[in-house]
Amino acid sequence: MPASHTQHQNLLSPRAVGVLAAVVTVVIWTAFIVVARASADPARGGVLNPFDIVYARIWGASLVLLPWGWWLVRRARRSDPGAGSLLGLSPLPLRTTVLVGFxxxxxxxxxxxxxxxxxxxxxxxxxxxxxxxxxxxxxAIVVLGDR
Incomplete structure (x- = not known):
């Protein structure tokens, strides 16, 4: 391995990565709740109804996640040509993709x-x-049949 790759790999300890992931999770959840509440509250100047916020959320997530899903399916199809569904955008079967999405x-x-x-x-x-x-x-019990 080149020296630069080894140095880059040891930049953050596993503990630091865990703490960073926890902080990012808290920030995302907090922003989601505060922004959604402010957007929906007419008393605070919010003019969006729940449908508007859902529309923005679905489109925003799609712009980020569809390219990632396409990449995952491409990678999975290298080893299994029949892998993936939904026009090559999900690594999961179509039924599972639709149910999870809904x-x-x-x-x-x-x-x-x-x-x-x-x-x-x-x-x-x-x-x-x-x-x-x-x-x-x-x-998971209802949709996937897990116990």
Whole structure:
């Protein structure tokens, strides 16, 4: 291995990477909740309804994740030509891709943003991250048949 590659590899310790990942996660969740609540609250100047916010979220995520999905499928098809679905944009089977996209993307966002119209951001900051593991487990049982 070249010396520069080894030096670059040891730039951050595994602990530092873990702490950085935790900080980034907290920042993303906090920004998501605060921006969504402010956008949906007419008293604070928010003029977007839940549909508008979902539209922006889906398009924003698509611009980032579709190229990444295309790259993952291309990589998977090198070893298995039949891998991937949805026009080569998802490494998962079509049924799983559609169900995860509907429940984890569209339905989740619509419920969350609709709730921001009625509840303060403080409630969302406790209930949403706290209940996410429960909903993930329930949907894994229903959609994927996990036990």
């Amino acid at each position: 429940f984890g993307g569209l339905l989740y966002a619509m419920l969350a943003y609709s709730g921001f119209v009625f509840a303060p951001a403080a409630h969302a900051s406790v209930l949403m991250p706290g209940s996410l593991p429960l909903w993930t487990a329930l949907l």
